[in-house]
Amino acid sequence: MSGSPSRKRPRHEAEGRISQTDIVGEPQRDEELWLSDGNIVLVAQRTVAFRVHKSLLAQRSEIFRDLFSLPSSGTEETLDGCPVVHLIDPPDDLRHLFSVLCCGRNYYYNKDKVQPVSVKVLAALIRMSHKYAIQDVLADALARLQRYYTANLAEWSAIASREQYRFADDVKADPEDAITVIELARLTDTPSLLPTAFLSCFALDGTTVPCSSSARDREHILARLAPEDLTRILRGRVKMTKMHTFRIFAIFAMRKSLPSAECRTSTNCGKAMFAGFGNAGHDFILSVYQDDQDDILLSSLSGYMANSDPGLCAKCRGDVETALENNRRIVWEQLPDLFDLQVDGWPATDPDHCEYSMATWSTVRATTNIPDCRRLISTCAMNVVALGDVGPADSTCIS
Template identity: 30%
Template sequence: MSVNSRKSRKRARADIDSEDESSAAMAAKEDLKHDDQVWFDDGNVVLVAESIAFCIHRGLLSLHSEVFRGMFTMPPPENEETVAGCPVVRVSDAAQEMRYMLWALYNGRAFRNPRAQVPFKVVAALLRLAHKYQITYLREEALARIKTVYVDDSLDFMTEECPSHPLLTYEEEDAFDVVQLAHLTDTPSLLPAALYLCCETEPFWEPTNIIKSFLSKRDEEPYNLLSQEDVFRCLAARPQLVEARLAVFSYIFSDAGGMQCRASGLCRGALAFIKNRFFEAQSEVPEWPVRIDCLYPRADDVMSDTCYSGQYSFCSSCQTYFKGRDKDIRERIWSDLPSYFGLDIPGWVKH
């Protein structure tokens, strides 16, 4: 075989490869759908996430993102893919999350309004992508909003059986996402409250099956959001949290020394009634799942149940006294919460 023949075959193979690549690019291009919300006719670059195309402005991305700024300084490839006459940049992100990020860059007023409640899934997506693309201001704003709920106001946030916050919506599976975001952004102060809320969810109700569940469902949410280390942290913490829940009740109503009321006989009778009910409950088969909500206020509910019994009640002075003890013990548990999960959080707020 002559050298020329070999060269001819190589050229033919290269031509075939080039045609295959072009065909694949054409097929991919035909599957693209222009985004309804983020498509600017005067844009000069097209981002493609999944099969959704976003026509936007290169200058805007370069202004806010160090990653895109560096990407746009690189020379374009010889066979650059284009859509609507604009170069295409394909990314591996979910289209919906990319839409959230781009919309925040173009029109972030709703998100940046400190009084507006924002869906958690939006804030989580913004934090993930802002971290990935090094959009500093967006990363800090998203992280600050999550920290307000899971760190600064967390003790108040968890005083209701269905937690809610004016800045952020809440679903119980959000806590798993927060754990992942804490590791991604190296923000360990998010972990104690998020892991605590994970411990309250159904996957952790049955400790005997939990490891099997997490190992067999590693590709399913929420199981794929926790590392093995975090799973073991929660398993180790649950018995301590159950004990802490019992300690809350015991602490609130164990000390009658501060009771100063004129109807002391009635109030002390009510206290004795509460203690008897507590000890009776301990001798019964525990409810399933065993509850761990040691940060939830107890005094109001217990005193209300006592009044509803029709036999006993507390005067306003004693109610205030026991509510104060309730707040005190919950703040102590909050201060110690990182230790339940084997965490040492620098600068953790001590009450």
């Protein structure tokens, strides 16, 4: 996907001036955006009316300027002496847009302090600014969304730092946020949002909907996903589970430097590593299908260290953390491929960091001299293979 959104759009027949005879009832005046000195009234879906400044909107948006220049047909509708223009957009979406355009509201900062903005508000600003070709509002909203759904692994890993942009203390995440972001990425041709949005869909249950949702809500959420995107999520789960679990085992079965060459308690550290990485692979498989995991790419690292500590010496612990973090980076670099996405500029995988990419489970099993480790690898391999075939595209990494 490339290019910038067009500033032109077809005019909707449902938008513009209509005659008094077409009006059924009087719309409700918006409490926030009914400006006493406004000179035009915009009515959203015939229910909510906004009294704003015509010249301000016309200056910021070519679309509004064209809309206001439409000739009236017959008797012009007025409200409180102002001409009325009808829009088909949701009232809440227009309220957020007009708060920025007409009142100078800054959703993002308060006295230079970062303010959290929900995906719902960002989505409204993005949809409306994209539709009405208000490029600065669109750029600001997309930039804020990219602070959370980032293409940078270090920023993604800093969960608390990311959440300051999205969540207030009293605001919880909406399980549909990731699906909304997928829609916005496609609408605005911003593919860099897609990998982490699809990754975040793993926080939904096995059918990509919250377990607590009603049947009607589940149907609604599923309907929002295009069939090919639902396939991407389900296949991505299988691919990631296979690849990541394989790499965890490969690290310990094939790296001759673990336990560390400088380790003075290699027997104890070897046992601790075996106990830790067995649980790490098992925990990662489970984490992919749980809905309370903040970051499944972190789960294998935290799970391993929890299960191996305090058995490892400081040197071995440092080497293991480095190896697992390298593994995590490789998986991150391959996120677009896991979801069958084309994302220009996404960090590319360094071939020098893929020392296990052509290995097979049988090779991993054969290279370890620990009988219990060989049995564990065989069992895990069978469990991962049982997840199903995901096609030939990933066979070089997880065969």
